[in-house]
């Protein structure tokens with residue numbers, strides 16, 4: 063049985079004349095964590111934005127190739143991008159809660175979907191915060207402004223906000239790079255605890271993080287996918303010399 067929930071074939075992304083991704087073939091297995099690693103500027107964020115069509119918002123960006131999610135071409139003409147982004151949630155590098163209460167942050171997407179009744183919202187808000195491993199810290203402060211919490215707490219509130227709309231896939235672009243080590247570790251634990259229900263793709267600069275939490279790792283360099291393998295196998299025994307050099311800190 064094919065477990066691949068995302069299949070991307072020959073994905074090229076141009077910013078104007080400049081080709082930033084040179085034909086990426088990369089598949090993602092359902093309910094696994096895949097790490098995207100590689101030096102700054104190699105195309106990790108660009109590739110991630112292909113998966114939820116956020117590059118659509120960059121006027122000079124143009125993609126060729128195909129990306130299928132659950133066997134549906136997400137760039138087909140009839141695709142509703144709002145529906146796609148309900149299925150594919152994104153958590154960004156800087157925690158970016160809205161400047162209102164914890165409750166209203168997590169309920170935000172649900173309200174957009176027309177669920178207005180607080181009695182209906184409350185249990186979903188609670189379960190999302192529990193899933194994001196932040197409930198105990200915020201349960202007595204649900205009406206406090208989300209911005210009053212620490213960076214690590216804000217990031218887990220943002221994860222809860224993403225989980226509330228029940229995406230199938232969660233994209234995270236260096237979600238812990240702005241956090242201290244303890245907060246980063248908490249976010250990592252959150253990801254490990256939810257992966258049985260979600261397919262997670264995480265861009266990370268942190269090789270230890272990739273090796274701690276991911277099942278598979280994709281190494282990008284200069285807009286190309288250099289190596290893609292089981293994380294343990296790649297870290298122990300990279301096949302490509304460039305992967306080996308990168309993992310050993312020879313460039314970064």
Ligand SMILES: Nc1ncnc2c1ncn2[C@@H]1O[C@H](COP(=O)(O)OP(=O)(O)O)[C@@H](O)[C@H]1O
Pocket residue numbers: 077082100101102103104105106107108109120
């Ligand atoms: N909006 C943009 N317009 C033009 N070039 C861009 C844009 N975003 C990224 N790039 C370029 O595309 C390449 C890949 O960038 P990016 O995907 O951000 O890499 P990474 O996330 O791996 O650091 C870089 O050369 C970067 O300068």
Ligand SMILES: [Mg+2]
Pocket residue numbers: 106107108235
């Ligand atoms: Mg990036």
